[in-house]
Each structure stands twice: as C-alpha cells, then as structure tokens.
Amino acid sequence: MRLPILGTLILAASLLAVSEAQTFGSGLFPNFPFVACQRSQSAYKVASTVTSGGSNTYCFTLRVSVPDNCASYCCQDADLRKFELNVYRKCDISGIKLRATLDGAPAKTVPTIVEALDGKNDSTILRLPALGLNQSTADGVELCITLGPNSNGEGCLTLEELCVPPEGFPAGTCTTALFDTQNDCCPLSRVTVPPPSPPPSPPPPAGCSMCAYFTVVQTVPVAVPFTFSQADCDSFAATVSSGMDGLSIGAVVRPFELQLCSGSVVKVCGGLDYSGPADLLSATLENLASFWLEQALGGGTCPAYLLGQTISVNIGGDGDPINPPPSCGVSVTKAAACSLPTAADGPACDCNSRQRATPFAMVPVYTEKKGRFANTNMYCFDFLTIAPEFPNGPCGSTTTLAKVEFWVDDAYRRNLTSVGVQPSDATRMTWLAPSFATSGDLTLKVSNLNWSLSQARGARICMDLDKSVPMADFCLGKVPGHCWAALFDTSLKCCPLYIAST
Incomplete structure (x- = not known):
C-alpha cells in the first residue's frame, strides 16, 4: 500500500502551512509547546490519568523515570521548574480565578493563561512556573489546578472546555509539557480524566x-x-x-x-x-x-x-x-x-548543513515524468519556504536561494542531457546544459538561481536523464533512490541538506 500522489499534496499542504503562519502569527513553532526544546528523552513525565478532586479541581501526578541508555542533560541533570497545558484561546478570560497546589500545599505562584506568540491559530498555554522540583523530589508529587470563573460566572471549568485535544483524541484529553529552568527540555505527556462508569447497557x-x-x-x-x-x-x-x-x-x-x-x-x-x-x-x-x-x-x-x-x-x-x-x-x-540521517551520511559540506537553517527547503518527494526525448526520463524536485529554526541568525535571515547542488555519481554525467529550472513566477521551464564540479567531486551544480523567497515558494528543478540510468544509481547515499540536495545562500556559508525520494 504505497502512499499515492504525495508529491503534489505535500507541496500544497506545505504552502498552505506557510500561508497560515503568515496569517495568524509567526507560526515559527506550530506545535505545542510552541517553542524549541527537547520533547522526548527526559527523566520527567505526567501520569496518563488525571483525578478530579471536585470543585473544578484536577490533579496531575508527576513521575520520574530515566530512560535506558540516556545520558543527556534532559535525562540526568535537568530540574523541573514549569508545568504547561495546551488550552483553548477562549479560556483566556479576564478575571478568572485559578489556583494550584503541590501535594496539598499552595504553589508559589498561581497559574496563568497566556498567548503563545510563536504558535499559530490562536495558540494558548496555561502555565504554572516556580515548581522548584528535581529528580529526588518530583516523583509522585500531585499537582492540582482549580479552575474558577470570574465575577460574571465566565470561565472554562472542565478539561473538556479547557484543553485542546491532540488530533484524533476526544475532548477532555490534555497535552502537558514539563520544563527545566533553562527551557531546554519539555517532555510531553497525554493525560485525561477516566470516564465515569457507564450505566448497565443491553448486551x-x-x-x-x-x-x-x-x-x-x-x-x-x-x-x-x-x-x-x-x-x-x-x-x-x-x-x-x-x-x-x-x-x-x-x-x-x-x-x-x-x-x-x-x-x-x-x-x-x-x-x-x-x-x-x-x-x-x-x-x-x-x-x-x-x-x-x-x-x-x-x-x-x-x-x-x-x-x-x-x-x-x-x-x-x-x-x-x-x-x-x-x-x-x-x-x-x-x-x-x-530517523533523520546524520551529516556523516550525506555529502561533505563546509557550511551550515542543518535542516531548517534557512527559510528554503526541498519537498521530500520527487516526481518522475516523461522525458524530453524518447530515450530519457524526467525527474523533478520541488521547493518551498518554511519558518527557519533561528529566524534572526545569519542563516535564518537570508532571503536568497543562490544555488542548489545535488550529490550524484558523476560517472553518469554524459547520461544527463539537461537540467531545467523554473521559479514560481516563470510561466515555463528554462533548460540548461548540466554543470558538474571537478570529476570525482560527485556534485551536480545548479548555479545562478538567485531566487527570492516568493520565487522559491513553488519553484522546480528537473533533470532529464537517460533511461539506461536509474535514479537510484545517479543519486548517491546509503539508501538507494534517496537524492540529497544542498540549498546555498549567497554567502555560501548556509547550505541545509534535504533528501527526496519517490
């Protein structure tokens, strides 16, 4: 059961995601907790069952469990400072009364509901900081939050009203995040109140x-x-x-x-x-x-x-x-x-090859089409723009895609008849003679693109390759049929690597 028509759909979905991010906020981190942090491989988690203490009070049990063979900071040294819930924007109501306790004692601060500035679609968080816990003190701690209305009786008083459920999950399912003091670690847990025992039903x-x-x-x-x-x-x-x-x-x-x-x-x-x-x-x-x-x-x-x-x-x-x-x-x-391949799995690059380093990316599906000649097949790669990991950095702030280099077996250079380029604002493709680096460098160069962000969003590069050479032989890498490409900015210091396959 292959997943069909993915190239077109992934590109369309990706362009829609970019458009949404521009409409509703930065969209830099569209998924809860809407910041850059380590979401898995941590010593901390929240038990899956939430208990209801009455009076709109819900209690979450904290657990400490270090994963096997995990020696990272998040597993070994991180403390536990902050608790967050993914909640609806409608619950950010003026004057609501929120309270919290840790093992029955009042917490040092009260919970607050705040907007997630780097999320999208009205992303909102319920936040309780200053927990002051660590691996020695956190296990089994019961963190309870009481949801109170304002003076007009307004407020989200149940988890069904408060929590944004993960996709495909019923109302009342909540996603939690636990942060350390440095905000490096944010392990996620999915929790819910068990449903009440149903009345007897017919067989x-x-x-x-x-x-x-x-x-x-x-x-x-x-x-x-x-x-x-x-x-x-x-x-x-x-x-x-x-x-x-x-x-x-x-x-x-x-x-x-x-x-x-x-x-x-x-x-x-x-x-x-x-x-x-x-x-x-x-x-x-x-x-x-x-x-x-x-x-x-x-x-x-x-x-x-x-x-x-x-x-x-x-x-x-x-x-x-x-x-x-x-x-x-x-x-x-x-x-x-x-797993994502490591840098050692791809071509050697003397530049920042980390994915999401710049606003430019390649769709991870290439398409095969009828070639320009009877003895050729055409393989096309599509491009889009994304929210970079560090938008204010030297790579994240670049606005020009200067060139694209593909990792290929240059022994087949004579089998590649031409390379086509088409930015999004062009009505037709321009065909060029292939340009390879020095023999043995294993690089097909598509230079002098100088695409702007709008030109790259929906742009395409195609290769017209002799039918005697399968794409799995032309593209290099550990996995046959996976094609690597480096997307360079004008400084040539930023070159995020992307991979596409059928």
Whole structure:
C-alpha cells in the first residue's frame, strides 16, 4: 500500500502551512509547546490519568523515570521548574480565578493563561512556573489546578472546555509539557480524566468492536511533516477491510470501514466474532500489522517524506490511536522509527548543513515524468519556504536561494542531457546544459538561481536523464533512490541538506 500522489499534496499542504503562519502569527513553532526544546528523552513525565478532586479541581501526578541508555542533560541533570497545558484561546478570560497546589500545599505562584506568540491559530498555554522540583523530589508529587470563573460566572471549568485535544483524541484529553529552568527540555505527556462508569447497557451485538489505526508522529521537528491524504485513508481502509475479511480465524460481523481521516491518524473500525485463544488471534493480527506497515513504507525502507517521524500500525479497541485498548483480549502495535540521517551520511559540506537553517527547503518527494526525448526520463524536485529554526541568525535571515547542488555519481554525467529550472513566477521551464564540479567531486551544480523567497515558494528543478540510468544509481547515499540536495545562500556559508525520494 504505497502512499499515492504525495508529491503534489505535500507541496500544497506545505504552502498552505506557510500561508497560515503568515496569517495568524509567526507560526515559527506550530506545535505545542510552541517553542524549541527537547520533547522526548527526559527523566520527567505526567501520569496518563488525571483525578478530579471536585470543585473544578484536577490533579496531575508527576513521575520520574530515566530512560535506558540516556545520558543527556534532559535525562540526568535537568530540574523541573514549569508545568504547561495546551488550552483553548477562549479560556483566556479576564478575571478568572485559578489556583494550584503541590501535594496539598499552595504553589508559589498561581497559574496563568497566556498567548503563545510563536504558535499559530490562536495558540494558548496555561502555565504554572516556580515548581522548584528535581529528580529526588518530583516523583509522585500531585499537582492540582482549580479552575474558577470570574465575577460574571465566565470561565472554562472542565478539561473538556479547557484543553485542546491532540488530533484524533476526544475532548477532555490534555497535552502537558514539563520544563527545566533553562527551557531546554519539555517532555510531553497525554493525560485525561477516566470516564465515569457507564450505566448497565443491553448486551452488545455478537463479536468484538475492533479498530486498526495508522499514525505518523514527529520524533524531531521536520521541515515538511507528512500528512495523510484522502487517497491514503481510502487505500488503508480498503487494505484493512480486505485483510480482516481474509482472516482464517474468526468472522467479520460488522464490515471494517473508515471512521477517521486526519492529518496524522487514519482509523478503520468493524466487528470481529472470535472466541478462540487470545495468543492465536494476537499472532495473526501481528502478522497483518507487520504486512500493512511494510506496505506503507514501500517495501521496508523509510521514504524521505517520513524521515524524522515514526509511523505505526495499531490494532485494538476503539480509543487511543497510539495505545488502543484490547479488543477480544488483544492489542497489537507495529512501528517503524524513521530517523533523520546524520551529516556523516550525506555529502561533505563546509557550511551550515542543518535542516531548517534557512527559510528554503526541498519537498521530500520527487516526481518522475516523461522525458524530453524518447530515450530519457524526467525527474523533478520541488521547493518551498518554511519558518527557519533561528529566524534572526545569519542563516535564518537570508532571503536568497543562490544555488542548489545535488550529490550524484558523476560517472553518469554524459547520461544527463539537461537540467531545467523554473521559479514560481516563470510561466515555463528554462533548460540548461548540466554543470558538474571537478570529476570525482560527485556534485551536480545548479548555479545562478538567485531566487527570492516568493520565487522559491513553488519553484522546480528537473533533470532529464537517460533511461539506461536509474535514479537510484545517479543519486548517491546509503539508501538507494534517496537524492540529497544542498540549498546555498549567497554567502555560501548556509547550505541545509534535504533528501527526496519517490
């Protein structure tokens, strides 16, 4: 199950994201907690269950657990200074009364609701600083927040009213962040109040309610996050339905159909009648999940558009897409963490090659088209603009894309007939003779671009390559078919490296 039509959709989604950032705020950090910090690999977390103490009071339990083989500052030395919640802008109401306690004693400060200036779409945070905790004192501490109205009776008094739930999660699900004094570490936790015990219900129809989830989560900030298209969702739903119908054990009593198609979650649910051993069903579903995951990866290797993200297939009951509850006594998870390559994996660069160093980026999908001649294929790379990691730095403030260099096997230089360039304000592509660096430098140079931000947003570079040379042979790197490109500014000191694949 390859993820189709991704090149066009990713570019469109990326350009829309840039437009939104310009409309609603800086958009520099669009995801909670809306700042640059280490969101995982930390000693601290918040327990997943929030307890309700009555009188609109909600209590969060802090936990200390150092991950195995983690020797970083966030795991070993960071303190715990600040607690934050991702909340709705509508809850920032004048005069509301907020209180907090730590293990029953009043906190040193009161919680406040503030605007996240570097977020977007009215990003807002509930913040409680001055916790004064560390790894020796934080474990098991109960942090309680009381939500009080103002004198007019206005205010968000429940977690359903207060918290912005993660995509695909029900109202009342909150995302927390825990900060150290230096604001370097901000481990995220997903928490919620358990629902009340339901009243007795009539016997359910025969079989277990079961869902298959397809999720993508960023493990590090990436320039162009992957999002599911409607075509991806429909393809996954058809694959799940076919797989469940073909089970050699049990019987489908309700057809498996698409229930949710969002940017990062696909959910397909149905009913399965099964009364055999749980371990047999678990093994069968694990094989299915592994097969679906391999299909999504296009044969087992992470495509460029998933680098820096984790893709997972989870099967279980109706609930959390990441950790679904058991169904028929079984819950299955298969995941692939697609790590970003290190600088050592790519071409040698005597410049700042960090992704998001400048406002320019390459879409992580290249497209194959009919060539200019009967014996050629055309491969096209698209470009866009993004919010740089450090917008006020020497690289982040650059406004010109001077040239692009591709890491290629220059033994095939005679097989490349021409290179086409088309900035966004051009009505047609200009074809140029290929320009390579000195033989053995393994570099195809596309120089003298000098694109402005608006010209680069939607620009394209194409290569017309002899059909006898596959792109997997022409582009160099550890992963066949992955093409590396360095995007240079006019100083040539900034050259973020990006990777594209089909």
